[in-house]
Amino acid sequence: MARLELQNIGFAYETAHWVFEDVSFSVEANETVGIIGANGAGKSTLLKLIVGLEMVNRGTIRMDGEPLTTKTLASIRRKEGYVFQDAESQLFMGTVYEDVAFAPENYGVDRESVEEQVKKALELTGISHLRDRHIYKLSGGEKKLASIATILSTEPEMILMDEPSVALDPCNRDKLIRVINGLPGMKLLASHDLDFIYDTCQRTLVLGKGGIVYDGPTEQVLKDRAFLEQYGLRLPLSFRFAVGRDCK
Amino acid sequence: MKRNMAKHSTGKMDHAIREIHHVDREKGSCSRSNELHPLAKLSVTILYMLFVVSVENYHPVGLLYLLVYPLAMMILYDISFIRCMKRLKVVFFFVFCMGIANPIFNRIPVLNFWGITLTAGMLSMITLWMKALLTVLAGYILMEMTTMDQICYGLRCLHVPAGFVVLLSLIYRYLILFLKETDRMMKAYQLRAPGQKGVHFRVWGSLLGNLLLRTMDQGQRVYESMILRGFRGEYYLHTGRVSKRDSYLFVGIWMGIFVILKLFPIVYR
Incomplete structure (x- = not known):
């Protein structure tokens, strides 16, 4: 079973300004973890470090015990699926089918299996009817679901999503929540949308002051108004207006 | 008026983006050209371009027979000639700028055509124009089909x-x-x-x-x-519909035509 471990990692874009000074945590298989924090706290950077788009300055990242280095990058990336914040960056082929088939084809999967994996990915995201649709003809919500399908076609052990609910209408947002909750494997979701995190994640990490300032159950931290405000966040709407919910 | 001009410039950009997507969509939907292997289409285009550039610099008439390829392809694969001209008009402008100075630098008379003296510079300019036009057309046809x-x-x-x-x-x-x-x-x-x-x-x-x-x-x-x-x-x-037989035939037939036209340049006689 997949297991992700980050041990004492430090990262800086410029040497003088550390984004993370000493971050450690681990995620077990089938766990869904939310990553929240104010703008610039390093949510996207943390996900980029895990997929190796940026390399740590110190510390180690391990996937199933295998350290993430330039040599192991390809084999580790094979197990991961990263969904960009902007679906336009994720989708670059002509049609939905071509985009979803892109990864399995690159991993040398035979044509029949590619067909099968694409079909499965489209079914999981509920967009089978868009199979032959051109990317530029999709709506924002459809693009988001298609970009999730592009990573599901490789059946990744770990899914990382950067701001998955951004720019979605309530209907598509609910659909996305259902899709994410139905996905197997380890999931890491970085988002500002605390209601979305509440609906999808059992565990949450709060980023602030160059590291992790909270790691625990989602419900507990999302109810703590004072703590959230200290780190530039606000109570999620579902707690702010809920009657009978006990918030500090 | 000014506002209309501003609208017009973003409209052009919109149009260019839509045009690219439209062309991409058309390529995917043309079943006849999809049945050909991309390598076959690419090889024939490269071969054609080689035949075009191999024609001597002072023989524009020698290029006329090579018009058969773009014309035949446009008819066979429903490629609109008018749309082609519209899309390539900017390229054609640059093509016509090429070799424009040749008649000035090379004034040796080589041919008298119904009382008009043609110089070597004029012939080389016309040949250059034709070569550029034919290669650009071949590239356009490839892009339309692939x-x-x-x-x-x-x-x-x-x-x-x-x-x-x-x-x-x-x-x-x-x-x-x-x-x-x-x-x-x-x-x-x-x-x-x-x-x-x-x-x-x-x-x-x-x-x-x-x-x-x-x-x-x-x-x-x-x-x-x-x-x-x-x-x-x-x-x-x-595309799962690629026909090997059609692709081989496509390359074979066009290669045959190019070689025959090169060996027996009927137009000269």
């Missing part, structure tokens, strides 16, 4: 280095991103500068700089998305 990924796939089949092919495909993707980003920035500018004709020269620098940085960022993200999904410079065929 998606960029299929062309890249064909180039890899020809063992063109992966680095070069990836560069080509990224340039194509970058072009689309560039147009989209330009469109966004121009719209944002015009909404805050209503009634202004074009872009004020004082903001040219920052506008261009921002445009470059934004498209580079976007291009970087697309490339990252590609490598995260296992991209290593290889391309794959997505």
Whole structure:
């Protein structure tokens, strides 16, 4: 079973300004973890470090015990699926089918299996009817679901999503929540949308002051108004207006 | 009036983006051209271009017989001649700028045509124009029949280095991103500068700089998305309807025609 471990990692874009000074945590298989924090706290950077788009300055990242280095990058990336914040960056082929088939084809999967994996990915995201649709003809919500399908076609052990609910209408947002909750494997979701995190994640990490300032159950931290405000966040709407919910 | 001009410039950008998507969609839907293997289409185009450039510099008449290829392909694969002319009009302008000085530098008379003396410079200019027109037409026909990924796939089949092919495909993707980003920035500018004709020269620098940085960022993200999904410079065929027999026939027939026309240039006689 997949297991992700980050041990004492430090990262800086410029040497003088550390984004993370000493971050450690681990995620077990089938766990869904939310990553929240104010703008610039390093949510996207943390996900980029895990997929190796940026390399740590110190510390180690391990996937199933295998350290993430330039040599192991390809084999580790094979197990991961990263969904960009902007679906336009994720989708670059002509049609939905071509985009979803892109990864399995690159991993040398035979044509029949590619067909099968694409079909499965489209079914999981509920967009089978868009199979032959051109990317530029999709709506924002459809693009988001298609970009999730592009990573599901490789059946990744770990899914990382950067701001998955951004720019979605309530209907598509609910659909996305259902899709994410139905996905197997380890999931890491970085988002500002605390209601979305509440609906999808059992565990949450709060980023602030160059590291992790909270790691625990989602419900507990999302109810703590004072703590959230200290780190530039606000109570999620579902707690702010809920009657009978006990918030500090 | 001024506002209309501003609208017109973003409209052009919109139109260019839609045109690219439209062309891409058309390529995917043309079943007859999809049945041909991209390598077959690419090989015939390259062969044709080689035949065109191999014609001597002072024999424009020798190029006339090679018109058979673009004409036949346009008829066979329903490629609109008028749309082709519209799309290539800018390219044609540059083509006509080529060799324009030849008649000035080379005035040796070589032919008297119904009382008009043609110089070597004139002939070389006309030959150059025709060669450029025919090769541009062949390239256009290939682009009309084949998606960029299929062309890249064909180039890899020809063992063109992966680095070069990836560069080509990224340039194509970058072009689309560039147009989209330009469109966004121009719209944002015009909404805050209503009634202004074009872009004020004082903001040219920052506008261009921002445009470059934004498209580079976007291009970087697309490339990252590609490598995260296992991209290593290889391309794959997505059409399952490729007919090997038709592809071999296509290459064979055109090769035969080119060789016959080269060996027996009927037009000269």
